[in-house]
Amino acid sequence: xxxxxxxxxxxxxxxxxxxxxxxxxxxxxxxxxxxxxxxxxxxxxxxxxxxxxxxxxxxxxxxxxxxxxxxxxxxxxxxxxxxxxxxxxxxxxxxxxxxxxxxxxxxxxxxxxxxxxxxxxxxxxxxxxxxxxxxxxxxxxxxxxxxxxxxxxxxxxxxxxxxxxxxxxxxxxxxxxxxxxxxxxxxxxxxxxxxxxxxxxxxxxxxxxxxxxxxxxxxxxxxxxxxxxxxxxxxxxxxxxxxxxxxxxxxxxxxxxxxxxxxxxxxxxxxxxxxxxxxxxxxxxxxxxxxxxxxxxxxxxxxxxxxxxxxxxxxxxxxxxxxxxxxxxxxxxxxxxxxxxxxxxxxxxxxxxxxxxxxxxxxxxxxxxxxxxxxxxxxxxxxxxxxxxxxxxxxxxxxxxxxxxxxxxxxxxxxxxxxxxxxxxxxxxxxxxxxxxxxxxxxxxxxxxxxxxxxxxxxxxxxxxxxxxxxxxxxx
Amino acid sequence: xxxxxxxxxxxxxxxxxxxxxxxxxxxxxxxxxxxxxxxxxxxxxxxxxxxxxxxxxxxxxxxxxxxxxxxxxxxxxxxxxxxxxxxxxxxxxxxxxxxxxxxxxxxxxxxxxxxxxxxxxxxxxxxxxxxxxxxxxxxxxxxxxxxxxxxxxxxxxxxxxxxxxxxxxxxxxxxxxxxxxxxxxxxxxxxxxxxx
Numbered sequence: 001x002x003x004x005x006x007x008x009x010x011x012x013x014x015x016x017x018x019x020x021x022x023x024x025x026x027x028x029x030x031x032x033x034x035x036x037x038x039x040x041x042x043x044x045x046x047x048x049x050x051x052x053x054x055x056x057x058x059x060x061x062x063x064x065x066x067x068x069x070x071x072x073x074x075x076x077x078x079x080x081x082x083x084x085x086x087x088x089x090x091x092x093x094x095x096x097x098x099x100x101x102x103x104x105x106x107x108x109x110x111x112x113x114x115x116x117x118x119x120x121x122x123x124x125x126x127x128x129x130x131x132x133x134x135x136x137x138x139x140x141x142x143x144x145x146x147x148x149x150x151x152x153x154x155x156x157x158x159x160x161x162x163x164x165x166x167x168x169x170x171x172x173x174x175x176x177x178x179x180x181x182x183x184x185x186x187x188x189x190x191x192x193x194x195x196x197x198x199x200x201x202x203x204x205x206x207x208x209x210x211x212x213x214x215x216x217x218x219x220x221x222x223x224x225x226x227x228x229x230x231x232x233x234x235x236x237x238x239x240x241x242x243x244x245x246x247x248x249x250x251x252x253x254x255x256x257x258x259x260x261x262x263x264x265x266x267x268x269x270x271x272x273x274x275x276x277x278x279x280x281x282x283x284x285x286x287x288x289x290x291x292x293x294x295x296x297x298x299x300x301x302x303x304x305x306x307x308x309x310x311x312x313x314x315x316x317x318x319x320x321x322x323x324x325x326x327x328x329x330x331x332x333x334x335x336x337x338x339x340x341x342x343x344x345x346x347x348x349x350x351x352x353x354x355x356x357x358x359x360x361x362x363x364x365x366x367x368x369x370x371x372x373x374x375x376x377x378x379x380x381x382x383x384x385x386x387x388x389x390x391x392x393x394x395x396x397x398x399x400x401x402x403x404x405x406x407x408x409x410x411x412x413x414x415x416x417x418x419x420x421x422x423x424x425x426x427x428x429x430x431x432x433x434x435x436x437x438x439x440x441x442x443x444x445x446x447x448x449x450x451x452x453x454x455x456x457x458x459x460x461x462x463x464x465x466x467x468x469x470x471x472x473x474x475x476x
Numbered sequence: 477x478x479x480x481x482x483x484x485x486x487x488x489x490x491x492x493x494x495x496x497x498x499x500x501x502x503x504x505x506x507x508x509x510x511x512x513x514x515x516x517x518x519x520x521x522x523x524x525x526x527x528x529x530x531x532x533x534x535x536x537x538x539x540x541x542x543x544x545x546x547x548x549x550x551x552x553x554x555x556x557x558x559x560x561x562x563x564x565x566x567x568x569x570x571x572x573x574x575x576x577x578x579x580x581x582x583x584x585x586x587x588x589x590x591x592x593x594x595x596x597x598x599x600x601x602x603x604x605x606x607x608x609x610x611x612x613x614x615x616x617x618x619x620x621x622x623x624x625x626x627x628x629x630x631x632x633x634x635x636x637x638x639x640x641x642x643x644x645x646x647x648x649x650x651x652x653x654x655x656x657x658x659x660x661x662x663x664x665x666x667x668x669x670x671x672x
Contacts, residue, residue: 016663017659025659025663027666036506037559043511065507128558143582144558145585151652154653154657157656159656224556317491317493318493412503430498434521435498
């Protein structure tokens, strides 16, 4: 048999029907649903008199609209209606819902892996572009629109044209003090926000193998910011150790049998990708974005670029527009940019390891007097785990607000929102104009960089703090 | 879904790269539970000030481009969030065609589900269309999906590529779910095999 990539193996095993000149009909193993992109899909089912074909393969939660301070007090009536609509739809169609009362509630891409719903080799979709997160397990996971949500609800299938494959090989070791977030931001800064459009990325190489599952999720999460349909990382012992014992993962003998199957998913020796790039992890420094697109980023040791330094007229105009929106002057050292707000959380960086790394930086220090900082756990389970470890106390003593789980200020569909002109160090995934609030200025960074910026009041090279020997345990 | 066969309309040139779906329809307007009514919020933060006054310099607020139905844009249009509210807003505002050198995948796909035709042309061709739309009054394009060509009244004629199946569905306004349900036997057989 011809050697195949991991993507091809997963694809082939899910094709139900193929016909020349038409998209393939692909079976979907897991459909995650949230309150924002589903109401019109359920309405469509009702209008057509259709049912949900496999409620048992469908799982819902509410995350985008959820207030993170006083969570049961949803003041915005339209937000409340959207959440109530999800509750009613799940009841009507027999779908399991982790609502605000559930200990399982959280950001949809945090709870899928946490509950063990995400397995290697599965096809996973959700009406949310950051569904790519689940690719960290070797699942083919991608975001879909609401029409497709309706299609999957009705048929458990999707019509899909086969994407191309792109290997992103990460050689070398990430230097100490440099995180998975810096790695993915550096990849996007180097190759651009559309370099992977039409492709599924498979991340390979030593540096990827050394990442924990949560770090792999951070990398795969932002694949969409490179334009990719999905990101994939081959499952290995790290993956199996993470999954073992999770609620929706096979147990005992069945688990061992599943692991044997999962091991078969890896790309065969000799299989080829449609495209290939290689990046040296050892050359990456902590990243800070300066513009309004995730690719507009640079090293913390660098300066705000001059629009003239870009190659094409379109890039120069984009840089000019971005700097004007961001209120930045070319040549300013990144470390001199002062901030007003800090947001630590999101489906990119709202997991327990992220909070640990931020807490290590914050420990025994104080948030700068002019900064309003908050930490928003990605799920109720993350919140509980953090509180068991006492992380919430570290944050609170340092002056961070400790919140309830939700999407929060990643997209500001809830009360967590930037005011006009406010500048934020954010561990989220998008620095688009207005993303965190009209006129808000977002700089994407890692959790440890965000925590350090909260304390210093401006961006700092968190590696130097380590060199000073202040937080010995941070980067081990 | 309304079929798309041929369309003639006024062109609005939106001269920005990487226009994301947050810009197309900001998050505060995603809370509606209907598919309609999003047009009033299209490009809201570029169209209106914080207190709701129109921003005159924004292309769609210029009288010259009022009632345009063909949107001209730059690279990577529709990047970011998967929200289908973006094509819903474009459609509800009146756009039936978006022309750009490249589109983000999910947005591109979502357009076809809603009777909007996204057309990829080369950067040079798009630049030429920008020049014409910006310099002429009432610049119109005719988009013929049957013939797969973009034309103007001055003899410009650009053929474009579109996946034959997507074209077929758009020309006929076909419902995807109905098509898939024709394969019910195969879906059931796949599920039975998986359960075994």
